[in-house]
Amino acid sequence: MIQMDATPFEWFGDDQKYSLHGAIDDATGKVTGLYMCKNECLQGYLETTRQMILNHGMPTSIYADRHTIFRSPKADKISVEDQLKDKVVNDTQFGRAMSELGVTIIPARSPQAKGRIEQDKGHNQYRSLIYRSIFHFQSFDYPYPSVIKVDPNDFFLLQTLSHQTYFHY
Numbered sequence: 041m042i043q044m045d046a047t048p049f050e051w052f053g054d055d056q057k058y059s060l061h062g063a064i065d066d067a068t069g070k071v072t073g074l075y076m077c078k079n080e081c082l083q084g085y086l087e088t089t090r091q092m093i094l095n096h097g098m099p100t101s102i103y104a105d106r107h108t109i110f111r112s113p114k115a116d117k118i119s120v121e122d123q124l125k126d127k128v129v130n131d132t133q134f135g136r137a138m139s140e141l142g143v144t145i146i147p148a149r150s151p152q153a154k155g156r157i158e159q160d161k162g163h164n165q166y167r168s169l170i171y172r173s174i175f176h177f178q179s180f181d182y183p184y185p186s187v188i189k190v191d192p193n194d195f196f197l198l199q200t201l202s203h204q205t206y207f208h209y
Contacts, residue, residue, distance in 0.1 A: 041061050041065075041066045041067070041099070041100065041101045041103050041146070042064065042065060042066065042072060042092065042099040042101070042102045042103065043063070043064050043066050043102075043104070044061075044062065044063045044085065044088065044102050044104040045061075045062060045104065045105060045133065046060060046061040046062070046080040046084055046085070047060055047062075048057060048058040048079070048080065051076070057168070058077065058078055059076065059077060059078070059079050059080045059081070060074060060076045061073075061075045061077070061080070061083060061084035061085055061087070061088045062074050062088065063075070063089065063091075063102075064094050065087045065096075066103065070096075072092040072095065072096045072099075073087075073088035073089065073090075073091035073092040074088065074091070075087040075088045075091070075096075079104070080107065080109070080151065081109070082109050082133055082134055085109055085110075086137070088136065088140075089137075094139075097142060098142070098143065099143055100143065100144065101143060101144040101146055102143055102145050102146065103146045103148055104145060104146075104147065104148065105147070105148050106147045106148070106149075108132065109132060109134050110134055110135060110137060110145055110147065111130060111132060111133045111145065111147055112129045112130060112131070112132055112135075113132075114129045115129045115147075116155050116182070139170070153181055156194070182207070
């Protein structure tokens with residue numbers, strides 16, 4: 041299961057918030073995708089998912105918040121009677137893409153339920169101070185972030201007892 045979320049933060053110390061979209065393997069704690077842009081958006085989650093699929097394979101499920109990127113706001117409002125009449129709420133673009141790939145989206149009911157990705161957001165905010173000082177990042181438009189590739193797993197991943205993965209290949 042992959043936990044996904046985005047966090048707005050002043051990553052570059054320039055009083056502008058950018059959203060870091062992230063995906064993390066719940067079993068191993070391995071970061072499977074990261075993407076930063078001006079706000080939490082479909083493009084950010086699709087790019088994070090693209091990185092995950094290309095580098096790790098297809099996950100069986102994604103555990104995410106109830107943001108309208110993942111699920112329709114009407115999803116909780118459909119009545120039992122409507123469900124019995126085979127009425128459905130249309131998927132979001134992201135939901136449809138995941139459905140076509142055979143990936144189940146599981147909506148979390150609270151931030152605490154997504155413990156690993158929520159904890160990782162705090163770590164990434166702390167790490168941004170370190171990365172900014174090491175690589176002299178000054179702003180989102182500064183050229184270094186697009187050139188330098190830093191894999192957070194190289195620095196912060198704990199080894200697991202089992203190396204079995206549940207990604208589809």
